Amino acid sequence: MLWMTLGVRDLLKNKGFSFFFVLNLSLGLAGFIAIHSFGRSLDRHFDTNLKEILTADLVVAANRAIAAKDLERINSFLGNDYTHSRQVSFYSMIRTTIRNQAHTRLVRVMAIDNSYPLYGAFEMAQGSTPTDLQTRPYVFMSTDTAYALGLEPGSGKNSTLDIGEQAFILKDHVVSDPENSLTSFSFAPRIYIGIDQLDRTGLIRYGSRIWVSHFYRLAPDTDADQISKRLKDRFSQLYKDQPPYYIYTSNDVNRRLGRLTRYFTSYMGLVSVVTLFLAGIATAYLFRGYLNLKRKEMAILMSVGGSKQSIWFYISFQLILLGTAASFLATLASFFIIPAFPMIFKGLIPDNVILSVSPSALALAMGLGMAGSMIFCLPVFIQIFDIKPLMLLRGTPDTATSWLKQVLSLLPGVTAFVMISIYAAGKLKTGLVFVGGFTLAIGVLFLIGQGFVQACKRLSQSRTPVVKIAFRNLYRNQWTSLSIFVTIALGTFLISLIPQVQNGLQTEIIKPDGLKIPVFFLVDIQDEQKAPFVAFMEKQDAIISNLSPMVRGRILKRNNQPFHQRSDESRRRRGRRLEFNFSFRETLDVSETITQGDPISTEYWDWESNTPFDISVEESFAKENKIALNDILEFEIQGIPFTGQVKNFRKVRWNSFQPNFFLLFQNGVLNDAPKTHLAAISQVPMDQRQQLKNRIVDQFPNISVIDVTQMANTILGISNKLSLSIRFMAWLAIAAGLISIFSIARHEAWKNRNQINLLKVLGSEYPAIRAITLIEFGVIGFAAALFAILLSYGFSFGISWYFFDNLWQINGIISILILILTTLICMGTALSASRKVMNTKPIHLLTSGT
Amino acid sequence: MIHSRVNRFILAALFFTSVIANASHAAGKPYHIVILGDSLSSGLGVEPEQAYPSLVQVRLKSSGRDHIKITNASISGSTTAGAVSRLKWFLRAKPDMVILALGANDGLRGLSIKEMEQNLGACIELALDKQIKTVLAGMKIPPNYGQEYTRAFETAFENLSRTYDIPLIPFLLKDVAGKSGLNQADGIHPNADGHKIIARTVLETILEQL
Structure with a gap:
């Protein structure tokens, strides 16, 4: 006590x-x-x-009704605290009669129950809810879809459509629906009906191609990924590695996201x-x-x-x-x-x-x-x-x-x-890697610090008295100097790690410069349609981008060994992927960069040459399939064998929303092969999108127009948020780090006051004392920050390589800023401490103990 | 004892047949069949040798018809829109018979049946013009697409067969469609067992036409 x-x-x-x-x-x-x-x-x-x-924590889906005993099995993994919703979706040709003329059109029917969605909500023009769909044959659809079908909400003639054997009434317009279609492309617009109305359509019978989804909202803090894994294992066991169910969580929702x-x-x-x-x-x-x-x-x-x-x-x-x-x-x-x-x-x-x-x-x-x-x-x-x-x-x-x-x-x-x-x-691994790296950094900085102290000894031989005293102080108090050096260097090192990683990550996340965000994605443009299609698009108020040829084929061998795609669980479930899309282009897209190897030859490849043609491989595909530079790949395209050699690895920015391919071939290989084309269309005014879509379909009935606006907006919206957050976190970390350095420097400057006091007692003038203090703290701050920043480049590169797929870029401006700020903080705090000492009576300082 | 004699007889018969078949092959002219199809024929999700075109080739060979060469010219996701240009590409290989197994993707994407008929018609005309024996493989579309569309879709193949007087395989996926044990998890592409049944269906028609 x-x-x-x-x-x-x-x-x-x-x-x-x-x-x-x-x-x-x-x-x-x-x-x-x-x-x-x-x-x-x-x-x-x-x-x-x-x-x-x-719209849920966990989804179990299948292309047929999920057996009751399997639903019980699923429930047993979820515990008692969960909510459930069921949805059946399928494509169907619906029929409308507008001005006594019958029209049919493909739509994606989404039959939902009252609980849908478990997360998020419908935003309806007239405030209707999913409950309205259950009791009567009502339907919800977007204004664009209704316009395309010539329908208006209400009870008039122009509000009915036939889905199978049942006439439905357009009840309300969907302003925003919870389903974002991020998991797959949809060939047709969505319309919503009540699940209780499904039987009346007469469309669900033997042979019907449907998609049944069971959505689960779990108790807060439940590990949905863990449950998903256990369910997958269980069904793999039960169905001998061929489970009929797709199980996914919000983490699997979209590859890019x-x-x-x-x-x-x-x-x-x-x-x-x-x-x-x-x-x-x-x-x-x-x-x-x-x-x-x-x-x-x-x-x-x-x-x-x-x-x-x-x-x-x-x-x-x-x-x-x-x-x-x-x-x-x-x-x-x-x-x-x-x-x-x-x-x-x-x-x-x-x-x-x-x-x-x-x-x-x-x-x-x-x-x-x-x-x-x-x-x-x-x-x-x-x-x-x-x-x-x-x-x-x-x-x-x-x-x-x-x-x-x-x-x-x-x-x-x-x-x-x-x-x-x-x-x-x-994560255990992440934590251990950081601790290991940090320990190594301490060791390296300690060695550099010792070198710094030795350098101070040399510099103390200067003829300028102020410089001589400043460096002599640093050398004589070598343990103190070393400790300040290592501490400030560690702080700067940590701060400087973030901007390099942030820069690389942000470059990956933000949309590439010059990229036009597409509104429509067009598939199945035939070779002979290419010219008329381009001519048609020139007359429209839109821009066609990246019209890419696509040829499908198989990769047979890699270096004379059979080529097999990695058979992970999901692939095993869905069947092995042996067919791939190949393309060729004169210049790389803005979303593509060569990361290793040389550009592929622009010369027209000669069939008769008997030499392998050049191939550019997307780097994640190469990694996944263990493809190395100069590997020889054998293909079968439309029954004809080809041999090519990997010339380079290419990085593709997947958030570019442009037609991209795992493998690009040298000019001349695929030019005559039967092919289709993909294209993206951008810069279409909002009020003209539906009309343009209709015009394309009328003119080129075989071309499927996929509306990617919502998908692109959702992904870009989230990636923009991520990018903003990453940058802000970096600035916050730098600010917090500089504050830490400030508090360390201030404490050290405060500790130094006795030495300053001694100089004062010995008769030194304030300008000399100020110069000595500024040199001492300036040099130590500058040297520590400089070496720490250089060291952080190496470490941040290692971190990016290990955790962020090599996304690393030097952020020179931030580095210089950190260097200047650290030095200024050290000098500023020292200056303020020396001023305080000058304003205090020496005896007071000598008797103040601590 | 009786069994043993029967077995010996069968073995002898097989040997005799094979000798005759090989002799006829040695004398026979090479015969080239091109299967122009989509993912159902390309063998999406199964090994190339498990897809029905390869199985048909194996069965033809094992029955002594190894002068018949089958080229699987099928592309997953393809529609009838590219049928003519694809056939033109394969004319270089001088096929004797072409099996048109396209249309499923047109149906699944809800494309115009009239367009599909025109595309297939143009392809058939080109093949017949080049004196290539043409077989049309019929397709059905799942009932969820609506009675009117599914019926029109199915009839299109019958109409084409009648119009051009060409043989029709009424339904390529006969005894396979809708059976979970014969299809992959997506419920639409046949698995290895499913392809065996399709091979049997296609082989019957090929043998009839040879």
Whole structure:
């Protein structure tokens, strides 16, 4: 109790220091809470987005009714707390009679129940609900579809359509429907009917091609992916590796979005770990700095007979008190600042994101602040208690502690950090990789720091007195210099890791420059239709892009060995893919870049040459099928064998929405082969889309026009949000990192005041003292930041290679900015400290103890 | 004992037939059949040797008709719109018989039946003009497309067969369509067992026309 009273009294006596310490620590912790909370809120936001696209947590679908016993099996995996919805969809030719003339048209009938959708909602022009569809033969469809069919809502002649044997009435227009068709292309517009009306159509009978989907909304925090995996395993066992059901979760909803959100989750893990490390460095540095300042006091207490246990308790109590105060301050600040983010950063963060303080971030920050002192200070305590008080009073370096003891004292801290890192990263592997990389970085920076100190020795031989003193100070206090160097370098290293990864990721996510977002995707344009189609499109108010020939064939062999597509579970279920689409083009699309190898020859390939033609392979396809550069591939195209050689790997931006192919051939190979063409059409005014679609179908009845507007908008909307969030998170991490560096530099500058005071007592003028301080802190800040940024290039490249499919790009401007800001922060804080010293009486500083 | 004699007799008969068949092949002129189809014929989802064109080839060979060569000129996803240009490509190989197994994708995409008939008609005319024996493989569309459309679709093949007086396989997927054990998980493409049945159906027609 006595120690506690003494501890509190001591802190109150040094109010200035206590406040300063708490403020520094709380800044670092607040940065961590802000980033972690922002990340979690975004993750939740995107998760909800994906669920709304799927309209459920889990979907089990089949091309036939799911057997009752299998539904029971599914239910047994879901527990008791779930909601369910059933949907049957199929294509059908519906019939309308407009002005006494019968029209038939292909539509996709979606028969839904009252519970649909489980996530998201219909937005109807007149506010109708799915319940309206069940009791009477009503139908919902979009205004565009109704226009195409010549229908108007109501009860007149122009509001009825025949689906099978039943006449339906158009009840309401769908303004926005929950089904986004991201899982597959749809050849026809969707119309909605009630599932209870399905039998009346007479269309569902033996041989009907239907798609039955069971949607499940699970209890919050249920791992839908885990349930999906267990269900797949169960049905694989039951149906001998050929389960008749498709099972998917929101993570499988769309390949492009799945990949983007996977990148985002990993990126968030990276930023979380980085900010955790930054907060950890700042906390550890401040705690250990505090302990070192208390050495003399501890030596005096030990000399007057204080037990080690009591002294440890006395100091630890003070640290816990300071840490707790800082944690509370950081928590309090976060509760006000984070919800205000959308207002403060309007336009910089995605709209409609509900930001809240993450409880896990608060717990971690509190843990760091309150218990961090015990972990981080243990090694210093052990060193101090192993040294005789006299040595401590003399300020002799610590060398008495055994190597084993030092390692053991580090163990609790290292273990806690590894565990927290794994938690923050969200994955064991990610956490361990970051911890490993971080440890390696400490080692490398420590070695560079030693080199820096040696360089200071050389530079201290300068003839300019100010420079000489500044570098001599750095060299003479080599352990202090090394510790500041490594700490600032680590902070800068962590901050600088993010922009390189962010740059690469963002370039991948945002739409390529010059890309026109398509409105329609056209398939099955025949070779002989190409010229008339282009001529037709020239007269329309639209732009046709990327008209690509497509030839289908098989890959027979790779390097004389049978070519087999990777047979993962989904492929095994759906049958093996042995046929592929091939194409050729004069120049690569804006969405394509060659990543390895040389461009394929533009010369016309000669059939008679008996030499293999050049092939360009999409890199993920090459990776999946273990195709290497210069591999020889044998094909069978329309019964004719061909042989080609892989000339390059090509990266395709899949969010470009352009016709892209896994394999592109040299000019001359496929030119005469029977082929069809694909095309994208863009820049069609909104009010002319339906008319253009009708005109194309009238003129070229075989061409299927797929409306990709909604799909493109959904994917681009989410990718834009992801891109915005990634950039904002990077800036937030840089800001939080710079704050940590600021608090470290400020603490160090504060510690330096005795030295400045000494110079002042010895008669140095303020300009000289200012110059010495600026050189000392400027040089150390600049050197640490420079080496850290260079090191971060290598590490960020490794991270991008390992986690982000090599998406890496140097962000030079940000690097220079970080370098300048770090140096300025170090110099600025030192300058402010030296000014304070100049304004304080020397005797006051000499007697102020800590 | 009786069984053993019967077996010996069968073996001898098979050997004798094979010798005669080989002798006739040695003397016979090569005969080229092109199957112009879609994913049902290209063998989507099964190994090339499990698709019915390969099975027909094997059966022809095992019955001694190894002078007959079958080319599978089928493309998944293809419609009748490209039938003529594809046939022109294969005219270089000088086929003796062409089996037109197209139309399923036209039906599934709800394309105009009139257009489909015109496309197939043009293809048949080109083949007949080049004196190529032409066989049309009939197709049916699932009942969910509506009675009117499905009926019109089915009739189109019968009309073509009558108009051009060419043999018709009434339904390529006879005894296969709608049977889960004979189709892949998508419910529309035959699995390896399904292709065996289609091979039997197609082989019967080929043998009738040879």
